[in-house]
Amino acid sequence: MKWVSLAAWITALIGGTISFFASAVTVTDSQGEFTLETVPSRIVALEFSFVDALAAVDVSPVGIADDNDPSRILPAVRKKLAAWQSVGTRSQPSLEVIASLKPDLIIADVDRHSAVYRDLTKIAPTLLLPSRRETYQDNLRSAAIIGKVIGKAQQMATRLKQHDQLMQHYAQQLTSLRGQSVQFGVARENGFYAHASDSYAGGVIAALGLASPAMLKHENASRQISLEQLLALNPDYLIVGDYTANTIVDQWKKQPLWQVLNAVRNQHVVSVDGNMWARCRGILAAEYMAADLVNLVQLP
Numbered sequence: 001m002k003w004v005s006l007a008a009w010i011t012a013l014i015g016g017t018i019s020f021f022a023s024a025v026t027v028t029d030s031q032g033e034f035t036l037e038t039v040p041s042r043i044v045a046l047e048f049s050f051v052d053a054l055a056a057v058d059v060s061p062v063g064i065a066d067d068n069d070p071s072r073i074l075p076a077v078r079k080k081l082a083a084w085q086s087v088g089t090r091s092q093p094s095l096e097v098i099a100s101l102k103p104d105l106i107i108a109d110v111d112r113h114s115a116v117y118r119d120l121t122k123i124a125p126t127l128l129l130p131s132r133r134e135t136y137q138d139n140l141r142s143a144a145i146i147g148k149v150i151g152k153a154q155q156m157a158t159r160l161k162q163h164d165q166l167m168q169h170y171a172q173q174l175t176s177l178r179g180q181s182v183q184f185g186v187a188r189e190n191g192f193y194a195h196a197s198d199s200y201a202g203g204v205i206a207a208l209g210l211a212s213p214a215m216l217k218h219e220n221a222s223r224q225i226s227l228e229q230l231l232a233l234n235p236d237y238l239i240v241g242d243y244t245a246n247t248i249v250d251q252w253k254k255q256p257l258w259q260v261l262n263a264v265r266n267q268h269v270v271s272v273d274g275n276m277w278a279r280c281r282g283i284l285a286a287e288y289m290a291a292d293l294v295n296l297v298q299l300p
Helices: 002-023 048-056 095-100 110-123 136-149 153-172 200-207 227-233 248-252 256-260 274-279 283-296
Strands: 025-029 032-036 043-045 105-109 126-129 182-187 192-195 222-225 237-242 269-273
Touching (some): 025 126, 048 136, 048 283, 095 110, 126 136, 136 153, 136 200, 153 283, 182 200, 182 227, 182 274, 192 200, 192 227, 192 248, 200 283, 227 256, 237 274, 269 274
Parallel strands (some): 182 237, 237 269
Antiparallel strands (some): 025 032
8 A cells, every 4th residue: 555655656746747847948038048947827027018918818917017007008908907016117116015926927128127137036037028128029029938938838829920910901901101101209298209110119110011211220219309300300100109298299380390391291190199109018009009000090
């Protein structure tokens, strides 16, 4: 009887070991090789794009750096999430609150969180990926990595394929804009920040078969420009993401140079939600932007 029990124990041990190794996964993140030995169940996400990726495969993080404002998270993402604990702002998340949640995975942004990376790893395994200054293609690659780490590789691959098909569908609805330049920028009270083709928004625009003005190529993801510089770009379509009620664009509209812009003369200035277009990045965010553009642009 003792032998049978011992055999059963060994069998269980071997089975558990096989299961253990089967669930272990290794990926390459911004820090190098990252290995997680079990599928995480308590995840803390420190950027909106990571929350988007999780929501895309129906996974809810227990903690989110939501800037202490849940409304900043894309509504389509919020609908897919269970209740979460805010861990503060994306720029300065609370390590104390993160630790209190006892996470088994933290997903952090290489741009914002490299300085506290070691502190985060003391709390839980920390996956470091680009978010703040990522491109659209970077974002899709990060989503695939997240899917693998959380044990949803196949589901994420399927969702990414659906995303590509949906973006092609939206692109077909915008074919009449081919050959015309589309410039997105964020309007704040004291500045207008144009997003280059290498930015996240610029990448979404490119995925829709459209082009941003070439003069901003190889610049930072976004940079502040003057009305004169905007006139030099002179896009056919201007998409303005407002961050506040009264922005610098409201001041520009009173100046003669504003009326010279092609987009203004042809009534091709489109106002969008700056938070959703600039802060929110991800699979669901890109689909929102595409649908928003199709709905707002007045096609010939």
